[in-house]
Amino acid sequence: MLTVELASAADAATILGLRHAAEDWLAAREIDQWTPREVPLSTITAQVEAGEFYIARREPGGPIVAALRLIWSDPTIWPERSEPAGYVHGLVVDRAAAGTGVGASMLAWAAERTRGEGRALLRLDCAESNSALCSYYLRQGFRHVGRHEFADGSSWFSVALFERSTGL
Incomplete structure (x- = not known):
């Protein structure tokens, strides 16, 4: 059983550590998803302070085993979608878990x-080239609804877009 709670400022470094471990794991397998060390602690801290990050523990007070960022709009990646939705970013799981x-x-x-916020859709994205992660999201009940190409000259890659109903 997991306990999920809003992250506090004291959790930011642990969240970043989980991300670094995931980045290293991906890089060792030559999976192009996250560039190692591209996100600084200041970014994670700002997102935590904005109330966007949640952490999970197996028991209250235990070590953090996962984290994710849940936001209520994402015009950078989902510019054409206006339906109220929740958007997951930065899902990381302790490699031991x-x-x-x-x-x-x-x-x-x-x-x-997200359903509790009155929103019928949960959305996320991942590197289009990460076929294993795309398959994982499909197994979790998401459906592939498109792609987003970053044509602004950024170093970002094309992403696959996924959504699933919240049951609302």
Whole structure:
């Protein structure tokens, strides 16, 4: 059983540590998803302070085993979509907890939280080239609804867009 709670400022470094571990794991497997060390602690801290990050523990007071960012609009990646939705970013799971259903539990929690906000859709994106992650999201009940190409000269890659109903 996971306990999910709003992250505090004291959690920012742990969230970044989980992300660094995920970045290293991806890079070691030559999976182009996140560039190692592209996100500074100041960015995570600002997102935590804005109330956007949530953390999960297996028991109250225990170590953080996962984190995700849940926001209520995402015009950078979803510019043509105006339906009220929740948007998941930065889902990370402690490598020691990988494969134990923690990621699925976090996505289920995000869907429930989004439904509680009166929003019928939960959305997320990932690198289009990361076929394993795309397949994972499909197995979690998301459907592929398109792609977004960053044509502004940024170093970002094309992303696959996924959404699922929150049951609302």
